[in-house]
Amino acid sequence: MESDDGSGAATKFDTMRGRNYPALRQFTIFLENRVGQLLEVVRRFEGTGIRICALSINDAAECAFVRFLVNDADRGREILERSGLALIETDLIGVQLPEGPQPLLRVCTALLQAELNIIQTYPLIVRPLGKPAVAIMVENIEMAMETLIEKGFTIITEGDLDDNPTIDQ
Missing domain, CATH: 3.30.70.260 (ACT domain)
Structure with a gap:
């Protein structure tokens, strides 16, 4: 194209x-629906030069689905995987x-x-x-x-x- x-x-x-x-690459992670969980994810990017460029949160009773885009998807995926977070990658x-x-x-x-x-x-x-x-x-x-x-x-x-x-x- x-x-x-x-x-x-x-x-x-x-x-x-x-x-x-x-395509832009979106990451979806699942978090417990409790205080401080999103902050812990955001902190993982601190000092890395990776910026969150878009964010969407859908919450349910027990968990939240956090969808986001970062400025460097390959490095962002590495950070999330090293953190032990299960993630789904989707093209947008x-x-x-x-x-x-x-x-x-x-x-x-x-x-x-x-x-x-x-x-x-x-x-x-x-x-x-x-x-x-x-x-x-x-x-x-x-x-x-x-x-x-x-x-x-x-x-x-x-x-x-x-x-x-x-x-x-």
Whole structure:
């Protein structure tokens, strides 16, 4: 898959895992639903240069599902695995929200027109490229990526999360 970044040069999306789309990697961990558990996870990244770029917490009676994106997924996974935390890794699409009224409506409409179901979405804490963005899980990531690019949306890559100058290391 290729995208034109406006400079006339096509950007080729090939990942180290052999994928041809720039997916963001979400980690889901399960925590006991008690005071201080999230702090313990966040502290594991202290002093590593790894930043949490998006966060979503869904809680149940006994546990909480914590979903997050970090600026360096490979190193983030290593830290979590060394900590003994069970995790699930899932691919998401990062989409820069367009200017104007109802930007999320425009993203949802584009995906609806392609008959793609949105499974989950949440905002990024950081502003890649200086603009608001969301992380979206869909049924068919390749089709969603193609659709959004064709409709003129800017896709956020893991590199965009790492190059965010608005957050202190």
